[in-house]
Amino acid sequence: MSGRLLGHWRLFQARIRCLLGARRLWVVARRLLVGLVVAFVGLGGGASMANASPSFSTAYDAPVSAYDSAAHSVQAHTSEDQSLTAARVLEGVCGTATNAAKSPTVSSLVAVAADSGSNIVYRGLAAGEDPAAGLTARAPGASGVSPVSHVAGKVQSPWISTSGSFEVASGKYGANGVVGIDLSRVGTQVVDLRGGFPGGGMLSNWAVADQEVLIYGSVPPEAIVGVWP
């Protein structure tokens, strides 16, 4: 119960911050609201907001679309975990959207966060990583490096670590900021280790504790759907 209340509280805070911090975006969003609702109803509620809003084309389009999509995601989810996750996506998107009004570079970073909330993982950024350029593994050309070796700490690895848990990404690895990544927009192999390695063991326990999801090679900028500085 308390978790659910916390989720709604976080969502409420995120909305307020969005409205205060991105007033100009809200004006644009408000003008489009009627069209979005009509399009959403027309698509039966299952289609992405991005697809339902082909008129987005200004510098504000992606952030506004991402906001709407995340807001839709919040309302579509009922469990406390999903509510909290969706609220965080909303916070990240809104933070980015607010910055987008000031910086076209950041604006271009946020593509469309359609259907975010169900397929999102998080990464605590390493020093020097620039989410606007996407993410690249330390050794993208290395071959034969197993997920076990990566989890064990091999530095020259073609894998990129992410977590299914925002708490892990921000609390343990978030000193340089956190990004949200939409796995459906990642074109390379993804290995989900949230359930550990077959056969278990200590490294498996590490992967479970970190809710680890590995992405091979790189993450394109368009897969990054939220940034928490």
Place this chain on the structure above:
Amino acid sequence: MRDQSSVIRALEHEYDRAAGFLGRLRSGEFDAVGGERLVALLRALDLPEGPVNRRVVQLLWMMPIFIEWQKPRVSQDHGAALEQIQNDVVTALEGVLGAP
């Protein structure tokens, strides 16, 4: 130490992220006392003749390369000490498992 279940528990402890030498090393944390404890544990291993528990081998074989992989994460101040522990681990494993 011949009881393999006790060996397994002791070796697994060294991979614990909060308390084990290897687990803490993964986070870039060098624990000199923990390193001495690990080397002492390996030197005390006395595996029985005949089949060795697979779990014991799983916990032993990766130790040298695991330590190697963590070197970039550890402060250079501890570089020489970590190198020494790695050497001691390899030598202890040679004694436990033998050479190829």
